[in-house]
Amino acid sequence: MLQIDTWKRVLIWATVVVGLILAMPNAFYTRVETHNDAVRAVENGGAAEGLAEQVGMWPGWLPSGLVNLGLDLRGGAHLLAEVQVEDVYRSRIRGMWPEIRDMLREERATIGTIRLQPGPEDQLRIRVSEGDEVQRAASLVRGLARPVTSLTGAGATDIDVSIEGDTIIVQLSDAEKLATDDRTVRQALEIIRNRIDEVGTREPTIQRQGSERILIQVPGLGSAAELKRIIGTTAQLTFQPVVTRSSGDDVTAGPGEEVLPGRGEDQGVRYVLEQSPVVTGEDLVDAQPSFDQNGRPAVTFRFDPSGARRFGNYTAENIGNPFAIVLDGEVISAPTIQAHIAGGSGIITGRFTLEESTELAVLLRAGALPAGLDFLEERTIGPELGADSIEAGKIATIVAFGAVLVFMALSYGMFGLFANVALIINIGLIFGLLSLIGATLTLPGIAGIVLTVGMAVDANVLVFERIREELKTAKGPARAIDLGYEKALSAIVDANITTFITAVILYAVGSGPVRGFAITLGLGIMTSVFTAIFVTRVIIVMWFERRRPKTLEV
Template identity: 75%
Template sequence: MLQIDLWKRVLIWLICAAGILLALPNAFYTRVEQANDARAALEVGQDSPELRARAAQWPEWLPSGLVNLGLDLRGGAHLLAEVRVADVFEARMESFWPEVRDALRPERAVIGTIRLLPSEKPDELRVRIGNPDGMDRAIQVVRGLARPVQSLTAAGANDIDVRAEGDTLVITLTEAEKQAVTDRTVRQALEIIRRRIDEVGTREPTIQRQGTDRILIQVPGIGSAAELKEIIGTTARLTFNPVVSRTTNPNVRAGAGQKVLPAMDEEGVYYVIQAAPVVTGEDLVDAQPSFDQNGRPAVTFRFDTSGARRFGDYTRDNIGSPFAIVLDDEVISAPVIQSHIPGGSGIITGRFTIEESTNLAVLLRAGALPAGLNFLEERTIGPELGQDSIEAGKIATVVAFVAVLVFMVLSYGLFGIFANVSLALNIALIFGLLSLIGATLTLPGIAGIVLTVGMAVDANVLIYERIREELRTAKGPARAIELGYEKALSAILDANITTLITAVILFAMGSGPVRGFAITLGLGIVTSVFTAIYVTRLLIVMWFDRRRPKTIEV
């Protein structure tokens, strides 16, 4: 007989009610968004009557999850950045030189003098040996400094390759090490960019790796690509280097293992420093805006255990010597070490404003970008264009929705009305699920919803046509309806499972808007099958139990 257990009826209506409740905030998008932002501000300690008034715009006992609008709907900034991994190779070889020098010094009796030569390649270190007859010994010593590549794909490989060219010892990074360094660098840059953007409080940014050394960054709701570049473009690479000399000559030549950097706050002043830092910003565990003893804005910092030990040892052994604090290849300050600093904490002073000291602290806390970025592509999408896209998407959805409603009523009469009710619930369930998982809706995502509207009635059409066939065999209406659902089920599942597989592949292989389309299409398939098989059937059963018709016309 045509019947559905009471517990199943209750469960179906509870699912529908939950979907409507979760989708409800999207009908009051601006109000709910303002309330959510105000509550977030109140949670971090900000308090004002205006914030409390905004937070009260939406009841706390109601769901407040929203479907986030993507870049093409909300407007925002789009950047495609290339990570300069060659900078990392160069820094790696610069920091390796002191280790090579210290390893070769005890062998001077065999190899003679050692001298660092300039190299045109960033991944290469060239060292001249005074006694070419001792080259084999020099190669043996330097090869002893090799370490295994930290990568699962290069197990057993070493990080450096050592060879001789006449009286010159040439040390290069192996291909396996360069691949591992590139992968680590891009992953680290991804994470740091994500942290910096999260500090600004933007909603649902898209930050994805593209190719070997490129990163795609899309941030909805931000003013311009220039503003986004200001947030993420600063390398904020902090190092502490020994000072060799101070000069006003911009053409001064640096020796091997040294470099010349300008002073940030003193125009025309340059410092010659050792290229290999004692400690770097990677050793920092905290950085906070503060004030120095004269009441000027500054930044206090604290090192981890390893950094604190190296920092303390150096200050102990070099009392009376200047020490350069370098940020992005500019010397912020070069104080003279007055005493041993064992605690691993200090203060960065300079001609900062309060805003600059706060921003510097944020950048240092988020971490230094491991390398600079080249911005290959940048676009700014205005909110007006995003609003036009939303309006166009609304029109397309409404037209598709109305056309389907009219078609179903004209084709199937009362049963078409049941299908239309389930279709409306289907849309509510889609938005409810999108809000629940915090998905981002893009223009292709709207296309996925429009496509779902058309596909949602496909299952009902299959069921109704099957019921018509069963009615022609002179079966009773109850039996015809029951057989219609039973025999159409396999065709419905086959059609929707194959489409769902396509959506899963699109989500796995695609990125950005393609994933948005795949998410809405996949969720739409699940909800349309649910509403067609359960909701429409429940509506028909409830009508049939009440009317008990002798004949039905589909």
């Protein structure tokens, strides 16, 4: 019997209404986008003139989710960066020197004095004065080795220790380098994402490519140079002991030391610092723009418990000595320690503008890049190209949509019109789902929607052709409709499941545009099956209950 329970009808139409309401903000894209930006600014403490009017441009009780436009539709910046993992090898080895030095000094009575020798930056070359005891000294250093924390490095240690005459050579093992490479790229990926999110851009694409490269695409950004400015600064903050300072250029550093220039008021001054920092930016848990006691822009910071303890212990033991605050290879301040600084908090002063102090706080809060970036490819895509793509996509969708509507109306008459209504609902549901999940629509995504328009009526064609076959067997109209849906269901499910599996595979193994196509195709398949099996059937049943036709013209 051709009938659908009332609760099923209510559930089907409720789903349709909710989907169309979710899709509705996209019909007022500019207005809703302005509203969303204003709401976000207010939540972040903004108080600019006109924000209240912009918030009121869209009712707060209505959904405000939009389908985000991708780089090829909105324009923006594209970068392909390579992480310089060798930088991490040098800093890791450099950071091991204080621990090795302190341990060997305790054995001075046996192995004699030790001295750090010049050598490659990714090695420590330690000369032992008592050459006969170099083997014992090397075994002590090997005792500092730790297991490699990766699956591929199981059973290996993080350092290789070798002997060359009376010199011990310490460097990272190959297994540790591989593990370090993976950790470094992952950390750089997360920090880049944090920095871009802090700026408030919409739906950036940040993903790893290969072993050492990162793809960054940010829609709506003015230029690739602006994007490089946001993510290209390493913002590596260190606090290092000062050995000496000089205004001349003939400053030399001894082993374990380095010469860094001053910045701001100390421009032209050269500082000799111990290479091993007491604390670094990795120990920071917070950084905020602030003002110093003279009302000038500054940045306040706070360390984690471990960093606070090291910072406090050092200041307690070195009262009266200068202490350098180093940012990206420049000494921005070198105050003299006046007293024990407990609590792990402090302030960075300098000749900052308010914008520079805010940007520095953002960079420090997001974290320091573990290594430098080499930009291999950069492109700026203008909004005009995106507008052309949107216009071309609109034309393609309208032509495909119109052709399908005409074909269905001419081929199946009244039933074709029912399928056309379901097709319109189907497009609305696709945009509703895209808005709900915050998906990004790209040009291939539009292609997926156009393909969905063509495929959406496929299920209806199967049902209508089956109804035709059932009418030829002299069954009544109600029975023919019922059997048409029943017997066509298996073919509909099989065809759409195989296509949906293809979309899942494309999403799993693809990237960028391929994923955009897979998302719209997968969502389109789900909404097409829903509208074909449920929505069209409800419409036909409601029509049949009202008209009670004796014959059907399908």
